[in-house]
Amino acid sequence: MPVITTESVLKALSTVIEPDLHRDLVSLNMIKNVQVSGHHISFSVELTTPACPLKELIERDCRQALYRHFGDEVVVEITMTADVSRGNRLMETNVLPEVRNIVAVASGKGGVGKSTVAANLAVALAQTGARVGLVDTDIYGPSVPTMFGATEVRPRVNADRKIIPIEQYGVKLLSMGFLVDPDQAAIWRGPMVTSAVQQFIRDAEWGALDYLLLDLPPGTGDIQLTLVQTVPITGAVIVSTPQEVALADARRGVAMFQKVNVPVLGFVENMAYFTPPDLPDRKYYLFGEGGAKRLAAKMQVPLLGEIPIEQIVRESGDDGAPVVMSHPGSLSAAAFRYAAEETARVIAVLNAENGNEAPIFEIEA
Ligand SMILES: Nc1ncnc2c1ncn2[C@@H]1O[C@H](COP(=O)(O)OP(=O)(O)O)[C@@H](O)[C@H]1O
Numbered sequence: 001m002p003v004i005t006t007e008s009v010l011k012a013l014s015t016v017i018e019p020d021l022h023r024d025l026v027s028l029n030m031i032k033n034v035q036v037s038g039h040h041i042s043f044s045v046e047l048t049t050p051a052c053p054l055k056e057l058i059e060r061d062c063r064q065a066l067y068r069h070f071g072d073e074v075v076v077e078i079t080m081t082a083d084v085s086r087g088n089r090l091m092e093t094n095v096l097p098e099v100r101n102i103v104a105v106a107s108g109k110g111g112v113g114k115s116t117v118a119a120n121l122a123v124a125l126a127q128t129g130a131r132v133g134l135v136d137t138d139i140y141g142p143s144v145p146t147m148f149g150a151t152e153v154r155p156r157v158n159a160d161r162k163i164i165p166i167e168q169y170g171v172k173l174l175s176m177g178f179l180v181d182p183d184q185a186a187i188w189r190g191p192m193v194t195s196a197v198q199q200f201i202r203d204a205e206w207g208a209l210d211y212l213l214l215d216l217p218p219g220t221g222d223i224q225l226t227l228v229q230t231v232p233i234t235g236a237v238i239v240s241t242p243q244e245v246a247l248a249d250a251r252r253g254v255a256m257f258q259k260v261n262v263p264v265l266g267f268v269e270n271m272a273y274f275t276p277p278d279l280p281d282r283k284y285y286l287f288g289e290g291g292a293k294r295l296a297a298k299m300q301v302p303l304l305g306e307i308p309i310e311q312i313v314r315e316s317g318d319d320g321a322p323v324v325m326s327h328p329g330s331l332s333a334a335a336f337r338y339a340a341e342e343t344a345r346v347i348a349v350l351n352a353e354n355g356n357e358a359p360i361f362e363i364e365a
């Protein structure tokens with residue numbers, strides 16, 4: 001067997017390609033802490049997100065590259081770690097130096113499950129080990145307090161007069177609902193809402209976060225437009241249901257983000273199909289089939305996931321624990337975890353393309 005050195009290990013690993021970024025792990029600077037002792041090789045692979053769905057594949061490719069290079073007798077010990085990359089817009093500002101990405105969760109209209117998707121994405125990302133925050137900006141219909149079982153909670157303020165987010169299921173939370181009585185919300189005007197939300201984001205003690213999710217108010221009006229222009233958003237996830245009317249609104253959502261050059265990370269189709277619990281192989285497309293997929297293809301936006309309608313999704317929301325927390329083995333929980341991984345993956349690719357303009361989408365009149 002040839003003498004193994006750090007250099008020869010790196011040479012072998014430079015044949016392993018990161019499937020999303022299409023470059024090798026060594027030139028991407030993802031291989032850390034290589035140690036060689038006789039025929040023992042150990043190192044870390046630093047992924048761009050702990051939610052990486054390709055973790056096992058990359059680990060296996062590394063192992064195989066080393067066996068190919070040095071023979072089957074080598075003992076390989078790999079530690080998979082992650083260091084989430086930072087969004088371009090956050091890099092350009094001094095706002096929130098410890099926050100890596102701000103992700104807007106938006107919808108063209110209310111009732112499509114935007115808050116449910118935001119809550120489950122947040123918890124699913126946190127379950128992978130990511131540091132996650134969630135801001136519920138919907139003053140007229142805040143649902144984060146209910147969905148996280150935190151209706152009685154009031155956030156405290158620290159010595160620097162910064163609001164301290166509450167923490168539930170591994171997610172740091174702030175909601176307009178913590179501060180404003182829903183009956184009083186009607187008197188809030190747009191500018192008051194946007195400045196309150198901006199305070200939530202800038203003047204809260206978030207600490208270090210990989211993903212800060214914003215549950216935007218539904219629609220594409222002035223409040224939404226101001227928010228997406230004044231917050232350094234990495235990208236937006238647009239939630240829709242399969243009906244044509246909802247999809248038309250989703251399209252308007254894409255147009256809004258495009259107008260202000262915020263990248264659209266993709267669509268999540270919620271209530272995409274129904275699978276009766278006693279017929280687990282069936283999928284009934286109650287609201288039509290494949291609508292979001294077609295729209296995604298047409299607008300060249302990724303489809304990040306298709307979430308089934310399940311009674312426990314609603315029940316879990318009402319009972320104060322998102323379904324990925326309360327029923328991790330359910331169909332919908334699996335679909336939410338997939339959507340969370342895809343979102344993290346699209347963000348990682350976008351950030352790697354550093355300096356690129358937001359993708360341009362063709363919008364039909
Ligand atoms: N996939 C789903 N299956 C079943 N019920 C759902 C699903 N997604 C959302 N819901 C329910 O639909 C209602 C609206 O969802 P919500 O997240 O509050 O919508 P939005 O924030 O878009 O107004 C809630 O009662 C929620 O529990």
Ligand SMILES: [Mg+2]
Binds near residue numbers: 115116138142
């Ligand atoms: Mg909502």
